[in-house]
Amino acid sequence: MTQRWCRMGFVSLLALVVVCNGVTGTGAMEVDGWTQRFEEGVKAREAARYAKAEPILMQVLREAEQGGADDARVALAANQLGLLYHDQGRLSEAEALYLRALGTWEAQLGPEHEDVAAALNNLAEIAHAKGDWRAAEPLYERVLKIERQTLGPAHPDVAISLNNLAELYRKQGRETAAESTYRLALTLMEQAHGPDHVELGPVLNNLAALYKGRGMYAWAEPLYERALKVRRLHFGNDHPAVVMSLNNLACLYQAEGLYASAQRHFDEALTLAERLSGPQSALAGTIIGNMAFLADQQGLMAQAQLWYQRALVIQQQQLGVHHPTVGLLVERYAVVLDSIGQSVEAGLYAARAASIRARSQPGAVKQGAVSYLGATVGEASR
Numbered sequence: 001m002t003q004r005w006c007r008m009g010f011v012s013l014l015a016l017v018v019v020c021n022g023v024t025g026t027g028a029m030e031v032d033g034w035t036q037r038f039e040e041g042v043k044a045r046e047a048a049r050y051a052k053a054e055p056i057l058m059q060v061l062r063e064a065e066q067g068g069a070d071d072a073r074v075a076l077a078a079n080q081l082g083l084l085y086h087d088q089g090r091l092s093e094a095e096a097l098y099l100r101a102l103g104t105w106e107a108q109l110g111p112e113h114e115d116v117a118a119a120l121n122n123l124a125e126i127a128h129a130k131g132d133w134r135a136a137e138p139l140y141e142r143v144l145k146i147e148r149q150t151l152g153p154a155h156p157d158v159a160i161s162l163n164n165l166a167e168l169y170r171k172q173g174r175e176t177a178a179e180s181t182y183r184l185a186l187t188l189m190e191q192a193h194g195p196d197h198v199e200l201g202p203v204l205n206n207l208a209a210l211y212k213g214r215g216m217y218a219w220a221e222p223l224y225e226r227a228l229k230v231r232r233l234h235f236g237n238d239h240p241a242v243v244m245s246l247n248n249l250a251c252l253y254q255a256e257g258l259y260a261s262a263q264r265h266f267d268e269a270l271t272l273a274e275r276l277s278g279p280q281s282a283l284a285g286t287i288i289g290n291m292a293f294l295a296d297q298q299g300l301m302a303q304a305q306l307w308y309q310r311a312l313v314i315q316q317q318q319l320g321v322h323h324p325t326v327g328l329l330v331e332r333y334a335v336v337l338d339s340i341g342q343s344v345e346a347g348l349y350a351a352r353a354a355s356i357r358a359r360s361q362p363g364a365v366k367q368g369a370v371s372y373l374g375a376t377v378g379e380a381s382r
Contacts (some may be wrong), residue, residue: 034063034073038080045084048239048276057081075104079119087240089282089318091126098122114157117146124164131324133168140165156199159188163203170210182207198234201227201241205248217256224249240283243272247287254294266291285314289329296332301340308333327356 041056057080064073082097102119109115124139144161151157166181186203193199208223228245235242250265266287273284292307312329319325334349 034060037063038073038077042080045080045087047235048087050084050088050277053084054081057084070104070108072104072108075101075108075115075119078104079122082122086122086125088277091129091318095123095126098126112146112149114146114150117143117150117161120146121161121164128164128168128171130319133171136168137165140168154188154191156189156192159185159192159203160199162188163206167206170206170213175210175214178210179207182210196230196233198230198241201231201245204230205245208252209248212252212255217252220252221249224252238272238276240273240276243269243276243283243287246272247290251290254290254297259294259298262294263291266294280314280317282315282318285311285318286325288314289325292329293332296336301336304336305333305340308336322356322359324356327353330356 037056038060041053041060044050044053044056057077061074061077061081064071064077067073078097079101082094082101085091085094085097098119102116102123105113105115105119120139121143124136124143127133127136127139140161144158144165147155147158147161162181162185166178166185169175169178169181182203186200186207189197189200189203204223204227208220208227211217211220211223224245228242228249231239231241231245246265246269250262250269253259253265254262270284270287270291273281273287277283288307289311292304292311295301295304295307308329312326312333315323315326315329330349331353334346334353337343337346337349
């Protein structure tokens with residue numbers, strides 16, 4: 001899953017509010033009402049109250065469209081509705097809305113504006129989530145260039161972009177570049193916000209994942225625990241970011257052979273994920289896939305088979321049948337089928353896994369191999 005961070009595009013909103021404050025009469029009241037509804041939708045989305053947020057954001061988008069396709073509010077509403085769909089793993093719907101916001105902002109604000117960078121970042125996140133890392137990298141690089149020019153090299157938004165680029169490097173196997181970029185992002189974040197700010201969470205999480213991948217578990221654990229701490233301090237328990245941290249700690253314990261601790265964290269993560277994002281969400285699918293492999297490792301093959309089947313149904317729907325994550329699940333499922341004597345069916349799934357790998361980019365194949373040798377099907381990279 002991504003929201004390592006998805007950018008908001010609030011510069012235009014601030015400008016809109018300033019303009020509105022200088023207007024009198026009915027028009028000003030209508031715009032103010034729109035802004036209030038917009039902010040209500042944003043707050044509901046940020047709190048992961050998606051059922052409440054979606055109708056509000058759809059309404060403000062429809063209202064903005066009444067002012068014409070080039071109304072500045074259309075881009076704001078489209079970007080926010082895109083963020084909501086992105087949070088839920090509805091990537092194609094999110095991408096279309098981000099493209100709409102990008103087109104409006106580029107036309108109205110120019111190619112080097114902060115809001116343009118926000119839309120580009122969100123499109124990069126979509127490409128990243130789909131495993132299309134070749135498309136994601138130039139988008140992240142353009143975001144970083146815009147922000148360094150407009151905000152300065154030490155701005156915390158620059159740190160967010162550095163984290164996103166570092167995560168891409170990690171997925172591509174460029175570990176030295178990833179580690180140094182994460183460290184720079186973390187330093188900028190701490191200087192700007194202090195040690196316990198919620199925006200440190202993704203950097204801490206992703207740097208921990210890098211160390212875990214190297215087998216440096218003693219380095220990874222305090223980073224994962226710190227990420228969970230800052231998220232609980234900011235969000236409480238009921239938020240997808242907390243779910244991701246629980247999942248990732250469980251993955252670490254699984255890699256260390258601490259299966260009881262891993263199971264306990266997976267169980268808590270799945271209960272929260274199903275309540276917050278739904279039982280068919282990509283986040284739930286990630287956790288279920290990890291639980292399947294945990295059962296597999298312990299020789300609980302009947303249980304592993306059921307978990308893999310459920311994870312495959314979810315992730316094929318959410319990510320597509322050719323996504324590298326689906327390929328990993330298919331490959332592991334084939335091993336389980338073979339171990340319980342279903343060799344013909346196992347061969348079919350193994351062939352399908354090979355086909356998915358062959359379709360993947362070289363970077364995606366490499367990441368698939370790393371994940372296969374590791375202890376989990378997938379971590380949540382936020």
